[in-house]
Amino acid sequence: MTTKRGWRPFGARDPHETHRVSTPLELLFDLVIVIAVASAAEGLHHAIAQGHAGMGVVTFAMAFFATWWAWVNFTWFASAYDNDGPIYRLVTCWIMAGALTIAGGIPRLFAGLDLSLAILGYVVMRAGMVVFWLIAARSDPVHRSTARRYALGIALVQVYWTAALMLLRPEGQGAVMALFGLGVLLELAVPLLAERRGATPWHQHHVTERHGLLVIIVLGEVLLASAAAFTLSDGPGSHSAQFIVLAISALAITFAMWWLYFSQDGPLDHDRFASAFQWSYAHALIYAGGAATGAGFSVVIDAVGGEGHHAPPLTGNLAVAVPLAIYMAALWLVRDRLVLTGPLRHGLLAFAAAILGAAFLGEAALPVTAVIAVAAVAARSRATCR
Numbered sequence: 001m002t003t004k005r006g007w008r009p010f011g012a013r014d015p016h017e018t019h020r021v022s023t024p025l026e027l028l029f030d031l032v033i034v035i036a037v038a039s040a041a042e043g044l045h046h047a048i049a050q051g052h053a054g055m056g057v058v059t060f061a062m063a064f065f066a067t068w069w070a071w072v073n074f075t076w077f078a079s080a081y082d083n084d085g086p087i088y089r090l091v092t093c094w095i096m097a098g099a100l101t102i103a104g105g106i107p108r109l110f111a112g113l114d115l116s117l118a119i120l121g122y123v124v125m126r127a128g129m130v131v132f133w134l135i136a137a138r139s140d141p142v143h144r145s146t147a148r149r150y151a152l153g154i155a156l157v158q159v160y161w162t163a164a165l166m167l168l169r170p171e172g173q174g175a176v177m178a179l180f181g182l183g184v185l186l187e188l189a190v191p192l193l194a195e196r197r198g199a200t201p202w203h204q205h206h207v208t209e210r211h212g213l214l215v216i217i218v219l220g221e222v223l224l225a226s227a228a229a230f231t232l233s234d235g236p237g238s239h240s241a242q243f244i245v246l247a248i249s250a251l252a253i254t255f256a257m258w259w260l261y262f263s264q265d266g267p268l269d270h271d272r273f274a275s276a277f278q279w280s281y282a283h284a285l286i287y288a289g290g291a292a293t294g295a296g297f298s299v300v301i302d303a304v305g306g307e308g309h310h311a312p313p314l315t316g317n318l319a320v321a322v323p324l325a326i327y328m329a330a331l332w333l334v335r336d337r338l339v340l341t342g343p344l345r346h347g348l349l350a351f352a353a354a355i356l357g358a359a360f361l362g363e364a365a366l367p368v369t370a371v372i373a374v375a376a377v378a379a380r381s382r383a384t385c386r
Contacts, residue, residue, distance in 0.1 A: 010082075013083075033071050036070075036103035038221065039063070040064050043060060043106055044056050044292060049303075049310050060295075070098070070122075072284075077200075087135070101120060106118065115165070119164065119165045129154055130155050143200055147200075150194040154190055160182075199276075208265055212262065214287055215258075218287045221293070221294025226251045226297070249369065249370040256376060266279055266334050282334045285333070296319030296322075303316045320366060321369060324352075324373070344380070345383070348380070
């Protein structure tokens with residue numbers, strides 16, 4: 001029965017089915033995203049350490065958008081149309097190959113804004129999504145118009161990326177960033193236009209779980225930094241105590257970031273078109289903030305160990321504080337401002353500001369930041385919901 005269903009065009013799934021969880025194929029897709037996130041975070045780490053923080057942040061944003069957009073488009077489609085059949089699996093593997101190519105192109109992107117390999121992988125990946133939506137249009141009469149709009153919109157934007165690939169030259173940094181920015185706006189507009197006259201039947205619990213799993217993935221970057229600091233504390237040199245403090249600070253901050261995110265589900269509403277898009281799109285800030293926090297800790301570890309190029313202490317502290325503050329502010333935007341009431345409704349914004357201020361405390365900055373993050377968890381647990 002499963003094979004028969006798999007080889008024929010797949011229809012929409014029930015958005016209210018029980019026990020809907022992530023599939024092994026989705027978890028394999030997440031593994032590809034782990035590689036891309038790690039590559040983007042590593043590029044940001046080295047750019048900041050070498051004194052190119054501004055361009056590093058811009059390049060990280062480019063790499064992270066391509067990675068996140070690959071994941072989020074597949075996630076929402078899978079929530080509505082995953083039948084786990086051979087056709088579905090094969091097209092998903094095709095998309096994963098494109099996403100992995102993007103990951104392979106990220107070092108070249110950081111080395112000199114060379115987008116060629118990343119765009120090639122991106123177009124391959126998005127072509128797979130066009131195939132998905134064409135199959136959905138054929139097999140789901142109720143949402144056929146929506147699926148066709150998706151297929152057409154994605155295909156047209158890929159024409160744009162293909163033209164950009166032929167026109168872009170790494171030495172023209174301004175043109176690269178302008179063309180990339182326009183492409184981002186076009187990509188973000190496709191789902192908004194496609195679903196405005198009829199939303200696809202995504203599953204609320206499934207989408208919520210999938211977004212939570214990606215949070216765990218990006219927090220892995222902070223855990224890696226903590227493990228690196230513990231490893232260095234056992235090596236030769238006179239900085240063992242500093243590395244241990246860094247490792248414990250990174251670990252405490254990771255736990256706090258996890259706790260804050262999973263303290264309460266966000267207001268993802270199946271019946272409000274704008275709410276679902278705002279919720280999902282704003283998560284990009286949460287993911288980027290989590291991954292960049294890990295990169296920031298790596299910058300500080302380099303500075304303490306005196307390995308190769310390393311940034312000044314304040315730069316390292318800010319490399320942790322800024323993305324962590326963005327993570328907290330994004331959580332407030334996605335959830336707390338909508339679900340909390342009373343004086344703690346805006347608590348995460350206050351803690352984010354305190355973390356930015358702590359960056360100027362020298363060697364005490366990161367331990368103090370860890371204390372503030374833990375305090376944010378304690379305060380959030382006492383907040384009153386609407």
